[in-house]
Amino acid sequence: MSTTTEELAATSLLRFATAGSVDDGKSTLVGRLLHDSKSVLADQLEAVEHASRRRGQDAPDLALLTDGLRAEREQGITIDVAYRYFATARRRFILADTPGHVQYTRNMVTGASTAELTVILVDARNGVVEQTRRHAAVAALLRVPHVVLAVNKMDLVDYAEPVFAAIAEEFTGYAASLGIPEVTAIPISALAGDNVVTPSAHMDWYGGPTVLEHLETVPVGSDPSGVPARFPVQYVIRPQTADHPDYRGYAGQIASGVLRVGDRVTVLPSGATSTITGIDLLGRPVELAWAPQSVTVLLADDLDISRGDLLAPAEGAPATTRDIRATVCHLHEHPLRVGMRVLLKHGTRTVKAIVRELPYRIDLGAELAHHTAPEELGVNDIGAVVLRTAEPLPLDAYADSRRTGSFVLIDPADGATLTAGMAGEAFAGAAPAPAGEGWDF
Template structure:
């Protein structure tokens, strides 16, 4: 195993990626093989897997155990929760989210893929593209994941036939392209044996493309948000007590996108009050500039009313505030979302009351047709919603910012997450027909 120095690790880029696929397509085995063959598994971890595998009468270690950590997962042989793994090669660092394949846990795939720059969608070569495959492709398109890898697994069980791989790759690529996925890379693999995962396959000489790891190491990383619209959701107002800081008032939070500089004119939303940045504190030290994902404290020249949930933005690049939000959503709760449903909408660090004004359409995954005015969305449905909030919110389009263009709807009674939403047009929905006799009955 080659040793990566601290200096080399600091210079490598970071790729966040997620795995998805139907039950028993081999996601956990692929992740385990990827970690094992890239020498990213600690000795004690591997020994523990070998012991459990031996107790089951298995000669070879069950690499799926490297990610299926919950007892229920091991007992049922399925992935239930998102398992995050961190590993690195000399060329790149990785944060991997192994997401469940069972339709009941599709909502977990939304969680795992929401920050991913690449999604690996597994398909069992014996079954081809199934409904859950199409669902995962649709979610990847909704979340605007820029790179999708189609890993056609279990090629050893179809005799490593090129025509089987080609037919699946053609069907999936056509479907994903219609959804708007910008890039699909198809790779034939056998996660169990290790073909084309880390090392090239000796039995599929008809394939001349990269292995899974080679593609992960070389795919362009485009998640540099430092050039996007600068946004700082305020999490906390800092007012130190004591004579050494008599006038200190700082606004702390993690920069969601872009960068901020001392002397820059900024606007606080939704109030619209303006000021200039007089200082930036990072880890207790003053700096002149701060950028995306850094947790900082901004100091302003003017003493204005700012609290948790406000958004600090450059005055020259401020988003519009609105109480009417239209978005594409994935419904993740067991209880349906209906027109007239009263909810809480959480956007960044701000949570406001809201009501579902309309559900214009639901996406049918089989043929990508839109079912107009379904009246409700049930678990794992993808559709369009119109929501009216009690207070104005500064929202970006999800196409411009995945952080400030997204939100969740919450049940106000028990705090359960109902729906994950992406602001703007992800699918072209038909215009809803307005019932003139309808009484909106807004309380706000």
């Protein structure tokens, strides 16, 4: 049995996020996408029509399909991340409609952290503004593989091609400076429906795809055989039944790559090695499995393996370390300071850690300025942190793996999530990492 394109395409799923400045029309775009792709149930549309009439609007306000919080509807803004699930004949989708306000940067980080594509909206009347650059920087920071620039409200600039071309050129240049390799620019009117699901009759000068066409055809995922396998152990299964008296399986979700029967693997952080003798998928044995399938792995040797351990190829296993330098986005109102003791959750493993240094804070404006040695990182701040952990961790660089290169910091007192972290530097030009020698946890 071998991995085939048809097998991978059978579970084609695209996670994408929307971002943009306030009133650029993100929620309206999402509502139009759901409405015109016939992904809205009749009772949902009826509720939106009723709410729109109460607000004195003649036509349904499609933004209400995602702005579900009472405060959002009253203020006409998006505050929380709104997730919606829909499908077409070609693909399944999970979308995250993220807030545009600068004070909700953490919400965009949350919504885009698992996205394979980000749609960044720009008001055609205003062009690229600081918040547009901020959202592009966050997309680059999170290594989102695909970026779409949706130039909205083209109906308010008479569908003028020069307006669209100028905005697309400016944004593409800035995106390239952040390391974003490619941007797909699409002129739209979310309110009128131009180029969202169906091609616009007002912009015959545009020959590219609509938003939905691009979402349905953009490549998703990566070839699992092209990246090293990573398997965080979530649970040890010991049924101890008459049929399986010696069964010992290690259950979890494959984070990346492919596992095959016969592969030689290393258990981290212990460093013990063994050979895969079996893989169970949905209660049946298979010869191989790939990310993101959930499986149970059986090994030839009776090793001391528990929740939090990581199985990786014997050749190509990540190095374990107690000294971590990472880019982080602080999510909590309580600031992050040097000397704080926290819990670090990486995959299925949670260890104690201490904040040793805050090298700099990043200003996500146009210049991406680095403010060195800040006293603290406040809510929504993005910067660098140096951590020392109580136990070694098998941490990949975030640039190599978004799954095994990320972690969260947790308040040990109440379990609140403090910070989202990405191992390695965010942008070029950052200060070098300290050696870390002589540190005592």
